[in-house]
Amino acid sequence: MTSTTINGRPLVLPDDPDALLIDVIREGGLTGTKLVCGSGVCGACTVLLDGAPVVSCLLPAQAAAGKSLTTIEGVGAAGLHPVQKAFMAHDALQCGFCTPGFVVEATAFHDSWRATKGTATPSREEIAAALSGHLCRCGAYEGIFRAVAEACSGRFDGIEPIAPRLEARDKVTGLARYTVDIHQDGQLxxxxxxxxxxxxxxxxxxxxxxxxxxxxxxxxxxxxxxxxxxxxxxxxxxxxxxxxxxxx
Incomplete structure (x- = not known):
């Protein structure tokens, strides 16, 4: 029997070598991580494994054994992360289905950037390279670029954002519920x-x-x-x- 920690809590992994990490995460009730393409090209299922972004739709669940796993629900669990605040304030989302993956990846980029470059503002090209594995089908890229740049520059440190969308907080924290996140008894x-x-x-x-x-x-x-x-x-x-x- 192997296990991992997910958002700081222990999780026993299935013995099935074909079980995918995305299924283990979602079946455990953490539906913020979204399955979209299933091919590792859209980034919606991105999670952090020992702090590094990975696409969970391609990763065998057993690859997480003995490691620390963080999903969108674990990002800023003690308080909104600056990236989450910036996404809310800059309306860097629309339907919100891809937003958790963007936020997880951008959080890793932000933390690495701040550790090495302080509050310098990353260029558009640097942000684009960091988020190159993500697709927003609504086309909220301008807001996303602004949000990541200002979060990295320290603009959202220690402040509460003013969001134009009432549902923005749920979308950046993975709490927003969609049809695919709802399961009824006997559902196929x-x-x-x-x-x-x-x-x-x-x-x-x-x-x-x-x-x-x-x-x-x-x-x-x-x-x-x-x-x-x-x-x-x-x-x-x-x-x-x-x-x-x-x-x-």
Whole structure:
């Protein structure tokens, strides 16, 4: 049995070598860490492992054994971090779904910057390089750049921010709840199998093995009558199961 500490509390890790850190975090009720791309390219699932930013959607849970794990809920747990204050004040967010990942990464950048360069203001290029692994689909980049620059310069040390959005505090602390964060008793999770090629005819689709897996409630084909897929990402079949891992 292996364990880690998450936001200062002990956590026993699953023995399953295929278990991902993102699933362990979210299944434990810390839903501020978001699963978006699942490919390590958008940064929404970023957490700190021994103080270093990592994408938890690609990291095996066992990689956290014996280490200290910090999620967005643990950032500024004793009081808002300057980065969180700056994000609130500069409206460096919109829907807020990607915000926890940005804040976690920016916090690590801020702390490293302040330790080595004091209250000097980082350039736009330096901030962009630090946040290059993150995507904001709402396009709040201007506010994000300003927030990180002013947090690093000490502008938000020891002050309470005035935020234009009422929900800003929840979004920068990971407390904002979205549809994917809500689970009801008996709820199933769905996954769609999609085409990896731009044009093809599906010559056979055997759904029986998927239906035989424990925890799978339903499997249905999504192909048109001609069994053709005409673009990358075209739906082929859908699975509903007791949890995401089983559905996958």
């Amino acid at each position: 999770e769905g996954v769609i199998l999609r085409a990896h090629v731009a044009h093809a005819r599906i010559t056979g689709l055997d759904l029986a093995p998927a239906r035989a897996i424990a925890g799978v409630a339903a499997v249905v084909p999504l192909l048109d009558d001609d069994n053709m897929v005409r673009f990358v990402g075209a739906p082929i079949a859908a699975v509903a199961a007791r949890d995401r891992r089983t559905a996958l």
